[in-house]
Amino acid sequence: MTLRPGAIDIHAHWLPEDMFGLPPGSPVPPLNGRDGEIYLGDLPLYIETTAMTDATRVIADTDAAGLGVRVISAPPFAFPVADDPGVDAYVGAFNDELATACSDSDGRLLGLGLVSLHDPDAARRQMQAIASSGVVRGIAVPPLLNGTSFDVAPMRDLLRIATELDLAVLVHPMQLPRPEWSSYYLVNLVGNPVETTTAAASLVLGGVLEELPGLRICMLHGGGCAPSLVGRWQHGWNKRADVRSAETRSPREGFRGLWFDTLSHDGPALELLRAHADPSHLMCGSDYPFDMGLPNPLDLPHDAGITDDVLEHNARSFLGLEGEGHV
Template sequence: MEMRIDFHTHILPLDLPDLTGKFGQGRWPVLEQKCSCGADIMVSGELFRKVTDQVWDAKKRIQDMVAEGVDMQVLSPVPVTFSYWAPIEQALYISQFQNDFIAKTVNKHPDRFIGLGTVPLQDLKVAIDEMKRCKFELGLAGIEIGTNVNGENLDAPEFIEFFQMAEKWNIPLFIHPWETMAKDRTERNNFMYTIAMPSETALAAASLVWSGVMEKFPDLKICFAHGGGSFPYILPRMDQGWEVWPDLRKTSMPPSHYAHKFYFDSLNYDSRNIQYLIDCFGYKNVLMGSDYPFLLREIPPGKVIDDTLKLSDEVKANLLGRNALRFLNLE
């Protein structure tokens, strides 16, 4: 039977230190446990998100995996912990704390978990050093980064060396929305999650294809969360812009040429959207991902792929597991 690998899951250590107390006031996420089965993530004294014990308890995660037919999870940090706003020594501390925790969890359950680390992108030398440690010392399979760094899009010149080294070391990057655009207009109705995150992801992907980053680093492996957000659907409009504004071109080919190098998780909830991703980018560039263990996750993981009736068994096997192993260099 083919493996089912959930590429998009998040984990947070229960003993995450209270860095507000350690370093002084700041926007540090604090985990306040309310009971054995749940906790509140607090930021600046306000509730950011309620979480269940699945966010830190590996045994609970494995129980859910067995119940839902998932063989392995790819563990990545919760984006609120990226902390790109913080002084670099402090941001490195929380990055390394999480990276060590994820590596220990993977080492304890190597048949169940694959790990992704995180790095403090506000300082490129430190970020590159920690990326190197994640791969060559901790044995993590890739790095999760945010869609922007303190308001700077990922095509900013200061990030070029980071992408260069990720390509050189063959380290896959998982790009997840955080610090989304239009925050003042998306506070109500949780539009930050349903509208702003997909738009933020589209801007990150657009920045990388329009700027020439993907042309400069053709072997760079990048996967976008949430099916790429709105990016797949606005890509034809970007190509049209590239055609009609030759003075703005920074690449030799239109954006869609470079977008075909991207990978996307499958978290878009609709089999028609899955089919569109496959039609646009190929079935080998879509990885099953659920956003476990949060409220917006897909239950059971891979349901939308299973419900896409026109897919052959071979294609489904790639979507549900093989593609994740290939992306993470773990075939």
């Protein structure tokens, strides 16, 4: 399949309607469609049902945004975070439907699949199937699992397998509730960036990037709060033995090993990210079709002087497509 040229949106969501029941053991209620919009239980998500479920609609919106390709992955409430025996079947069904949607997209869609987060052996089998698909280029995972992140098992094991199989890893926050974030949508406005920042710290300070130099892992929403904390991490690393306990390179160096989308919602925030990140690790992200997403995700990087050619090249590198016009 020949990919359509142009900027690649690395951060977009898709879920077929037959999987609205969500994974077994899900901590949130199932999805349902009412009057053309999606609800999480009785909570309106302000998303048109077809924007989440219909690949033809996704492609039309991709064209309208001036993008060449969209990379679709499950919305975070569809992550299989419960250790339930039914998860493997759910993951397999989603990945199969994802591969079909991408294969039938005439070079407009690529995918990032799901894995059984609690079971590295099952995850290995799932990632081997993903790697053989051609159109599903990696996996999407949450930043936290049962209060832990990527510096410890089982999440660290998943990264080892992904690196071994040359798969990209996309990290999407789950909007975990906390009492102090119960108002004003703070569970998203504050919680999502904090979750992402915690994951970034686990990678930079936990020795993961040193152990897995080939790992391609992307922090979304412009890296959350992490760009503003790199100097603080560096100071702590200089002064405290516990911060250096994993024997990592300095946080300033380690941060450049991470990948990011440009969905910062703010030009100065994107400039701060650019000051700390490897410029070849910045990619377009839209968060399509969520309300916190951008219908014109290229505006931010364009305003910062990042061209479509750079965005396309960087995303191809992240997805393991360097020098390829097809998958």
